[in-house]
Amino acid sequence: MLTAEQNDELTQVEAGTRMGEVLRRYWYPVAFTRELAEFPVKRVQLLGDFFALWRTPSGRYGIIPEPCPHRKASMAYGVVESDGLRCPYHGWKFDTEGACVEQPAERENTQFQSRVRADAGVVEELGGLVWAYVGPAPAPRLPRFDTYVMAGFRDIGWADLPCNYVQIMENAVDPHHVEFLHGRYFEFIGRHEGFTAPASFGKEHVKIGFTPFEWGIIKRRVLKGASEENDDWKVGHPLVFPYNMRVGGGGVHQMQIRVPIDRTTTRFLLYTVHSPDGYEHVEQPTIPDYRIPVLDEHGRHVTNYVEGQDIMAWVTQGAITDRTTEHLGRSDIGVAMLRKMFREQMDVVAAGGDPLGTIRDEHERIDLPCEKDKFHAGGAQFALDFCDMGSTRFSPMLDAIKKIHISAADRIAAGKTGSEPAG
Amino acid sequence: MTGSVDRRFVVDAAAHRRDAPRFCPSCACALSLTTEFWEADDRRFYCWCGGCGWTGEITGTGDVAVGHEPVSAAPC
Secondary structure (H helix, E strand, O other): OOOHHHHHHHHHHOOOOOHHHHHOOOOEEEEHHHHHHOEEEEEEEEEOOEEEEEEEEOOEEEEOOOEEEOOOOEEEHOEEEEEEEEEOOOOOOEOOOOOOEOOOOOOOHHHHHHHOEOOOOOOEEEEEEEEEEEEOOOOOOOOEEEHHHHHEEEEEEEEOOOOOOHHHHHOOOOOOOHHHHHHHHHHHHHHOOOOOOOOOHOOOOOEEEEEEEEOOEEEEEEEEEOOOOHHHHOOEEEEEEOOEEEEEEOOOOEEEEEEEEOOOOEEEEEEEEEOOOOOOOOOOOOOOEEEEEEEEEOEEEEOOOOHHHHHHHHHHOOOOOOOOOOOEEEHHHHHHHHHHHHHHHHHHHHOOOOOOEEEOOOOEEEEOOOOOOHHOOHHHHHHHHHHOHHHHHHHHHHHHHHHHHHHHHHHHHHOOOOOOOOO | OOOOOHHHHHHHHHHHHHHOOOOOOOOEEOOOOOEEEEEEEEEEEEEEEOOOOOOOEEOOOOOEEEEEEEOOOOOO
């Protein structure tokens, strides 16, 4: 339970707000790489602001606020040229640094382009995603988290959800929900729809724990029949501050990304890499992306898959959940810890510091802790449950992915390893 | 800008506003964040002080101090 003022502060994303200023210190995925290969300019919404994102024919990316500094027409309808983006209305052109390099209608002696800049952000491509930083300079490095750089077979599921990102992040430090939302509730839906829910999701929690670390909070659990020696406790998996969660197991590696599009819209992306022991390289010219279902034709949430259940819970809490009348228990202590972390980082940024999880050193790869034997369910079985019972069910690559896991398991069983396991 | 308030629990929200600890027990600065949670009959407040970094739980006990009987104590 918080006061209304604390809830307001916690859930803000806009420029000039305390939390909005924290959020502007991070990089966000704003497009799939293939999108700008198909058409080189895109309108992007991020943290409540609109931008024009473009890719020059030589492969340089740029991002500037959507309204042209001239008379506010949309630069997202701009003409992409070799050295910048030209406004469709009167032809002002801006380069990737945000400098105005042409004002065609002005005579040479009346031009004033040095007096109008476009507040450019910084853009990089990594792992099939286009990432943007739109905060104050100098930009930190784009963190090269393991999922984006490891070998493996990839796909990206996504959906836009009508709720604030903080309630989604609170779910990442809430281990008990798995037992009920993905256990008991899944069984209930399965009985009515005629399928068997995965047994491993319904295991009883004996103990939960949370450890703050340099990238966020590591979440740990001991399930009935297991001990602190099992991966679920010994390794756990992290909430990656402020908007990600790293999960996986059984040769599946996933970053769950929750981009604050605006205060009440979150883009949920499931960036998944399949890389089981025994994996043999499969060529992927582009990384496929696909929408995951949120509502059915009757307007009810689709809850017969894991992430659909999460989405139902997040969205039905309300666009911005009312934390003044919630009733937390001891089992919600991770939620209280996360709120403290958000609040701490507001102070850090207000004092001019770099918040948690920003990196300025050059680096090749950041490995995040993540259990391999999740729910002590057995690797291949977890992977197949993941495919059939999770969002991967909707992937255009489903058959290929299942084949990857089955043939890798066969290869291991036959004692002839493929390429070294990645990750 | 937060959504509608759940009218069933406005009394709890008012109690939180009234009773949440305001000052750090370590340095006496205003507490930066206080999240209330309940445990059996207790109302507990998970607190953080941005001034000195103190983090802890504060629980009101009322007038009664509750102990426990020694395990080996014979019944009266």
